[in-house]
Every structure is written in structure tokens, then in C-alpha cells.
Amino acid sequence: MNYKQLSYFWAVAKAGSLVKASEQLGVTPQTLSGQISLLEAELNVTLFKRVGRGLELTDSGRIALPYAESIFETGSMLEETLRHQPKKRPRVFNVGIAEFVPKSIAYHLLSAAMSLENPIRIVCREDNFETLLAQLAIHKLDIVLADRPMPSEVNITGISYKLGESGTSFFAKAELALKYPGQFPERLHRAPMLVMGEDSLIQRQLMRWLNEQHITPNIVGEFDDSALMKAFGMAGIGFFTASSVIAHEIEQEYGVIKIAETDEFTQQFYAISVPKRANHPAVVAVNESADKLFLFNKTPASTSL
Structure with a gap:
């Protein structure tokens, strides 16, 4: 289907005559008539019938008009959308x-x-x-x-x-820290501890370092999600570790205290x-x-x- 011919049909149907439509479109009535005839031949239907000096839609024309209106309304919406879209899209x-x-x-x-x-x-x-x-x-x-x-x-x-890379800090709820006083890291011996999952590098480094210090904590929780581990720490369930570069944030956000910091094993x-x-x-x-x-x-x- 030739959509230019369809637009001529739509314009004539809205104007009610070839002369009015030709004035609106800036083309001759003969051009409009010829293009609409080609469209009728393509569709094998008659779209208009002459009544006096004007034109009326045939049954086929009345069926075609809502489809043409929908097509060109969508085209207008597309043009409007593109014209007013942000100049810089994210x-x-x-x-x-x-x-x-x-x-x-x-x-x-x-x-x-x-x-x-x-x-x-x-x-x-x-x-x-x-x-x-x-x-x-x-x-x-x-x-x-x-x-x-x-x-x-x-x-x-x-x-x-x-x-x-960052050193590692140890945190606990104040109440829990008071239950396990003493020097670091000895105070962690048999203390409840929260650690990251076994696939994390920091967990392996932590356990290796504690073993070298002859410290055996009581692992009460293992987590793949560090935020969940900190939430358990905030509840006073156990001691936990985190990167020293965000130590202040952790104290503020989770209401815990930093009990020690070490650079003997780091997070990269x-x-x-x-x-x-x-x-x-x-x-x-x-x-x-x-x-x-x-x-x-x-x-x-x-x-x-």
C-alpha cells in the first residue's frame, strides 16, 4: 500500500471535497483524484461516490477511514514524541x-x-x-x-x-564486646563470630590468620551477603569484620564499635x-x-x- 495515496484519501474524506483538500495540501485536484484512483485500483474497491458537487464515502470508504485515522494519529504522536524527546538521553x-x-x-x-x-x-x-x-x-x-x-x-x-586495598577492622555490639574483654586478638578465642561465605577470599585469609595466632572463634554464622552479616552483628549475635576504609560508616549505620584493626591481611x-x-x-x-x-x-x- 502506498501511504501517500492513503494520506490523500484521508485528507479528502476529512475535507469533503477534492478542491478543499487540494487547497490544504497544496496540490492540484487532478493530482488528488489520480492518486486516489490508483489507491482504489490497488485495493480493488471504490472509496468515494459523487453526490452533487461533493464526494461521499462508500461503504468501503467508511471502513477504510478509521484505519487511516489511526495510522496518521500514530504518526503524529511519533513526530511529537521525537520532537520533544530529551536532547541528552542517559x-x-x-x-x-x-x-x-x-x-x-x-x-x-x-x-x-x-x-x-x-x-x-x-x-x-x-x-x-x-x-x-x-x-x-x-x-x-x-x-x-x-x-x-x-x-x-x-x-x-x-x-x-x-x-x-584495605586493612581489616573487627566490630561488635558494645554489649557483646564487654562480655569478651582482653587484648586483641586473644579476646576472640571462643567468642561468637560471623564470617563471610567459604568462597570469599577474606574468609580464607581471616581463618588462616586466626589459626596462625592460635585463636579459635566460635563461628555462629556464615554469609554470602556482607550486609546481612552486618545486620546480625548489629543484633549482637557475634563479632564480624569489614574493610577499614568504611569503618566509620559501619559504626554509624549499624550501631557497633570497632574493637581492633589489622593490616596483616587485606581486602583487595x-x-x-x-x-x-x-x-x-x-x-x-x-x-x-x-x-x-x-x-x-x-x-x-x-x-x-
Whole structure:
């Protein structure tokens, strides 16, 4: 179907005559009549019948008119929408957050992207490390925030940037801390403790370090979600650890106290992206915000893996 011919039919039907429609459209009546005849031949129907000096719709014309009106109303809506759409549409920034990365650290790293001159819409996905790398490989993600670099055995051409590292602080509800007085780390011996899941690097580092100190805590909870672990800590269920860079925030948010801090084992944080996404303005912003959070000079940890 020729939609220009359909528009001529619609204009004539609304105007009621060829002459009025031709004046509105700026074409001759002969042109309108010829184009409508071609449309009638294409559809194998008669759309108008002459009554006196005017035109009336046939039964076929009355059936066709609502369809034509719907088509051109939709076209007008499309034109209006495109004319008034925002000049700067937000650029989507797809972020994968590995399950053992603390939410508050992820927020600090990502918040800078929201202040860019060109608007950004962040889409965050939390999952296990392997699943996020697979999504990065097929370009469903622009960046992955993780507690480890991309493994060398992974067949993905990518870049792992070390954003920074942090010492580890120990926290507890004040009432619980009073029940286990003494020097650190000896006071943790047989004390109730909350730890991250067994797949997290920080849990393995913590248990290895405690073993070296001949400290055996009473593990009362194990969590994949650090926020849930902190919530249990806030309830006074057990001692727990977190990155020292957010220690003050944890004390304020969860109503706990920091009982000790150590740099003998640290938490590390990485941004992983593929070369095609490395220059995304939000990826650059994440790397720059890490300088302020960790005061750490970033260098590529692994490339072309």
C-alpha cells in the first residue's frame, strides 16, 4: 500500500471535497483524484461516490477511514514524541557486582558516575564471580567490581585494574564486646563470630590468620551477603569484620564499635572490563573515584587474558 495515496484519501474524506483538500495540501485536484484512483485500483474497491458537487464515502470508504485515522494519529504522536524527546538521553552503564564486594564500597566507587556531565543510568547486577565474567565476555556488562582479578585461565580478553586495598577492622555490639574483654586478638578465642561465605577470599585469609595466632572463634554464622552479616552483628549475635576504609560508616549505620584493626591481611578490590568498554566515561569515573577512596595508584593487574 502506498501511504501517500492513503494520506490523500484521508485528507479528502476529512475535507469533503477534492478542491478543499487540494487547497490544504497544496496540490492540484487532478493530482488528488489520480492518486486516489490508483489507491482504489490497488485495493480493488471504490472509496468515494459523487453526490452533487461533493464526494461521499462508500461503504468501503467508511471502513477504510478509521484505519487511516489511526495510522496518521500514530504518526503524529511519533513526530511529537521525537520532537520533544530529551536532547541528552542517559547512557546506560551496566555494572556487575561480585557477591562478596561490600555494598557501601560499590556505592562509593559508582557514585562518581552519577555526577558526569553527560547523564548516566546505572544498571547493577549482583551475582557470583564466574557468571558476571561470562556476561562481561558477551558485552552484557561494561564493568565487573570484584574482590579478585580475572583468573589467568579464563579465556576472555580483558583488563583487571586493582582499584585499591584495605586493612581489616573487627566490630561488635558494645554489649557483646564487654562480655569478651582482653587484648586483641586473644579476646576472640571462643567468642561468637560471623564470617563471610567459604568462597570469599577474606574468609580464607581471616581463618588462616586466626589459626596462625592460635585463636579459635566460635563461628555462629556464615554469609554470602556482607550486609546481612552486618545486620546480625548489629543484633549482637557475634563479632564480624569489614574493610577499614568504611569503618566509620559501619559504626554509624549499624550501631557497633570497632574493637581492633589489622593490616596483616587485606581486602583487595578490582574493576574488570574488556578493552572495548575501558574508555566508557563511567568506567573512567570508577577508576578515578577509587583514588579518593583508597589513595592507591592503580596499575593494570592483568591484560589480554
